Amino acid sequence: xxxxxxxxxxxxxxxxxxxxxxxxxxxxxxxxxxxxxxxxxxxxxxxxxxxxxxxxxxxxxxxxxxxxxxxxxxxxxxxxxxxxxxxxxxxxxxxxxxxxxxxxxxxxxxxxxxxxxxxxxxxxxxxxxxxxxxxxxxxxxxxxxxxxxxxxxxxxxxxxxxxxxxxxxxxxxxxxxxxxxxxxxxxxxxxxxxxxxxxxxxxxxxxxxxxxxxxxxxxxxxxxxxxxxxxxxxxxxxxxxxxxxxxxxxxxxxxxxxxxxxxxxxxxxxxxxxxxxxxxxxxxxxxxxxxxxxxxxxxxxxxxxxxxxxxxxxxxxxxxxxxxxxxxxxxxxxxxxxxxxxxxxxxxxxxxxxxxxxxxxxxxxxxxxxxxxxxxxxxxxxxxxxxxxxxxxxxxxxxxxxxxxxxxxxxxxxxxxxxxxxxxxxxxxxxxxxxxxxxxxxxxxxxxxxxxxxxxxxx
Amino acid sequence: xxxxxxxxxxxxxxxxxxxxxxxxxxxxxxxxxxxxxxxxxxxxxxxxxxxxxxxxxxxxxxxxxxxxxxxxxxxxxxxxxxxxxxxxxxxxxxxxxxxxxxxxxxxxxxxxxxxxxxxxxxxxxxxxxxxxxxxxxxxxxxxxxxxxxxxxxxxxxxxxxxxxxxxxxxxxxxxxxxxxxxxxxxxxxxxxxxxxxxxxxxxxxxxxxxxxxxxxxxxxxxxxxxxxxxxxxxxxxxxxxxxxxxxxxxxxxxxxxxxxxxxxxxxxxxx
Numbered sequence: 102x103x104x105x106x107x108x109x110x111x112x113x114x115x116x117x118x119x120x121x122x123x124x125x126x127x128x129x130x131x132x133x134x135x136x137x138x139x140x141x142x143x144x145x146x147x148x149x150x151x152x153x154x155x156x157x158x159x160x161x162x163x164x165x166x167x168x169x170x171x172x173x174x175x176x177x178x179x180x181x182x183x184x185x186x187x188x189x190x191x192x193x194x195x196x197x198x199x200x201x202x203x204x205x206x207x208x209x210x211x212x213x214x215x216x217x218x219x220x221x222x223x224x225x226x227x228x229x230x231x232x233x234x235x236x237x238x239x240x241x242x243x244x245x246x247x248x249x250x251x252x253x254x255x256x257x258x259x260x261x262x263x264x265x266x267x268x269x270x271x272x273x274x275x276x277x278x279x280x281x282x283x284x285x286x287x288x289x290x291x292x293x294x295x296x297x298x299x300x301x302x303x304x305x306x307x308x309x310x311x312x313x314x315x316x317x318x319x320x321x322x323x324x325x326x327x328x329x330x331x332x333x334x335x336x337x338x339x340x341x342x343x344x345x346x347x348x349x350x351x352x353x354x355x356x357x358x359x360x361x362x363x364x365x366x367x368x369x370x371x372x373x374x375x376x377x378x379x380x381x382x383x384x385x386x387x388x389x390x391x392x393x394x395x396x397x398x399x400x401x402x403x404x405x406x407x408x409x410x411x412x413x414x415x416x417x418x419x420x421x422x423x424x425x426x427x428x429x430x431x432x433x434x435x436x437x438x439x440x441x442x443x444x445x446x447x448x449x450x451x452x453x454x455x456x457x458x459x460x461x462x463x464x465x466x467x468x469x470x471x472x473x474x475x476x477x478x479x480x481x482x483x484x485x486x487x488x489x490x491x492x493x494x495x496x497x498x499x500x501x502x503x504x505x506x507x508x509x510x511x512x513x514x515x516x517x518x519x520x521x522x523x524x525x526x527x528x529x530x531x532x533x534x535x536x537x538x539x540x541x542x543x544x545x546x547x548x549x550x551x552x553x554x555x556x557x558x559x560x
Numbered sequence: 561x562x563x564x565x566x567x568x569x570x571x572x573x574x575x576x577x578x579x580x581x582x583x584x585x586x587x588x589x590x591x592x593x594x595x596x597x598x599x600x601x602x603x604x605x606x607x608x609x610x611x612x613x614x615x616x617x618x619x620x621x622x623x624x625x626x627x628x629x630x631x632x633x634x635x636x637x638x639x640x641x642x643x644x645x646x647x648x649x650x651x652x653x654x655x656x657x658x659x660x661x662x663x664x665x666x667x668x669x670x671x672x673x674x675x676x677x678x679x680x681x682x683x684x685x686x687x688x689x690x691x692x693x694x695x696x697x698x699x700x701x702x703x704x705x706x707x708x709x710x711x712x713x714x715x716x717x718x719x720x721x722x723x724x725x726x727x728x729x730x731x732x733x734x735x736x737x738x739x740x741x742x743x744x745x746x747x748x749x750x751x752x753x754x755x756x757x758x759x760x761x762x763x764x765x766x767x768x769x770x771x772x773x774x775x776x777x778x779x780x781x782x783x784x785x786x787x788x789x790x791x792x793x794x795x796x797x798x799x800x801x802x803x804x805x806x807x808x809x810x811x812x813x814x815x816x817x818x819x820x821x822x823x824x825x826x827x828x829x830x831x
Binding site for chain 2: 165352353354355356357359360363364366367368371393394421423424426427428429430431483484486487488489490491492493495496509512513514515516517522523525526528529530533534537538539540542544545546547548549550551553554555556557558
């Protein structure tokens with residue numbers, strides 16, 4: 102592609118369509134996330150930035166599990182660095198240049214060198230990941246009611262695509278290298294892997310030209326297609342991980358949200374002279390009625406909805422959940438995946454939309470109803486009541502998803518709007534109301550523990 | 561105890577009547593007040609407070625549930641009723657510093673009361689004991705009852721992950737000169753006892769095992785054969801681990817103690 106020609110025009114059109122389609126999908130997702138309640142999370146920007154650098158950019162929490170962390174690191178760094186070559190491919194494609202960044206000399210050589218090594222490591226890592234998913238079937242990746250057909254297929258599509266993209270890159274480099282050799286000039290850059298296979302495609306210049314062009318096109322078309330696959334896929338985490346960590350909770354994990362509307366109500370009850378602030382009004386001046394707790398996606402905050410788009414379904418949360426470990430239905434990953442499915446059912450949906458509802462799949466254990474809401478339509482009370490609020494899921498998530506906050510908001514709705522707590526919990530509530538303790542002991546006995554208590558005297 | 565004296569636990573009402581203020585308010589909590597097993601922990605902690613001569617007080621019958629189990633069960637309304645009432649009592653007494661042996665009370669008062677107008681320095685008894693040991697106020701010269709004994713510490717979720725307190729209880733145990741062994745799932749990766757999130761007050765949902773059994777099995781495997789101690793720092797964890805040990809018929813070999821009880825015993829305060 103040494104001259105500007107019809108190929109460049111085709112490339113420009115394809116790239117414009119690919120990028121346009123991506124922007125269109127991103128706007129849909131943005132709209133979905135904004136279904137959520139507003140919540141103020143723009144405080145402490147330097148602490149947030151730090152957290153983003155450590156957890157998202159620095160992959161800090163991945164390293165709780167060494168093997169997947171190292172393999173994932175190959176793919177992650179590969180993604181970051183190889184994108185510089187993709188930039189070159191874009192420029193070459195638009196202007197008909199060839200290896201336009203080659204002028205950088207040794208810097209370019211070093212970049213190509215690193216690229217080749219990383220591309221090889223990406224292939225190895227993705228192959229191992231495929232093995233772990235499909236052959237050894239690591240439980241957190243293979244099991245669980247939420248691991249329906251689509252999530253499993255999605256994971257394999259991603260891994261195979263990444264391998265194909267890397268092979269296309271090698272095909273391009275190998276034939277480019279051989280062509281340069283045949284022409285007797287030196288190709289800008291250093292290609293340690295391609296050098297090993299330099300004779301793989303023979304020495305016919307025409308064939309090599311064709312392979313180089315095909316490799317180049319597969320790589321760039323693959324990237325454009327993959328980019329447009331992201332919004333429908335768990336692989337969207339490569340973008341969402343960054344904002345999601347930035348906006349994650351900075352407070353101690355034990356601090357649960359306080360609902361100020363309830364505070365006003367109680368204060369007015371305790372003190373008749375208390376003046377609660379005027380209720381929020383919408384554009385038409387009607388008071389905004391907000392549910393206590395969450396029944397559907399619009400009752401969750403935009404951050405909780407963003408969590409759903411960030412989840413890469415790795416199942417670390419579920420694998421450390423005490424309820425799940427002991428065979429209960431609760432799976433924190435399912436809570437997050439259900440939120441995404443419901444959000445797309447209710448709001449906009451991206452190019453590929455495959456919600457795979459439990460009911461139509463006949464997943465009997467999940468006793469959902471026909472209600473078109475997140476609660477009961479997707480997530481059942483049985484799951485919510487199995488949570489011990491231990492924060493193990495939150496701690497384990499490499500991209501700082503707060504599964505517990507969504508579980509708690511759904512629980513709040515059950516209790517505050519439906520009075521649908523299990524009977525034993527209602528008894529506990531009554532005890533607290535009547536005698537200030539969760540057990541049925543008279544409040545007047547509260548200090549009895551102090552009777553007949555002795556300590557050694559000091560003299 | 562040959563030379564012993566009867567403790568008269570001071571209440572805030574009495575102190576306020578005498579125009580006095582305590583250095584620290586001991587928030588006993590519902591389990592510490594009513595649960596027969598955990599009352600022993602409350603008493604052990606008071607023995608330590610008396611022993612080191614700190615000016616403390618309790619609310620006595622003026623104390624009420626912090627609202628934690630209501631909040632975790634989703635009953636925000638009842639939680640805030642409890643919280644606002646408690647805050648009124650605490651603020652009326654001008655309380656500044658609170659110590660408690662319950663991680664749930666600790667978490668709720670420390671993290672959730674400020675939004676509702678209750679601002680105090682709140683400290684869990686594990687940190688408090690650690691400070692007493694560091695300051696040399698507790699020396700454990702009472703006789704190394706636990707010296708060389710196998711002890712494993714079970715992390716409370718509301719102390720550990722919820723508030724990042726992992727080392728204080730371990731430092732306290734280290735002062736016993738015991739053989740501390742860690743379970744595979746510990747600190748940030750600790751496994752819940754099964755009681756959090758108001759599970760303490762309900763039957764578990766359908767599954768194939770109870771969480772406290774899973775955790776007890778891990779603790780027993782870590783302690784190995786022979787006698788050992790599971791150390792806890794939370795009333796609910798204590799109930800769950802005790803039940804687990806009984807279920808495994810190991811109560812002859814393995815005892816469950818709160819860290820305050822271990823210190824009080826080692827210091828010779830309970831004899």
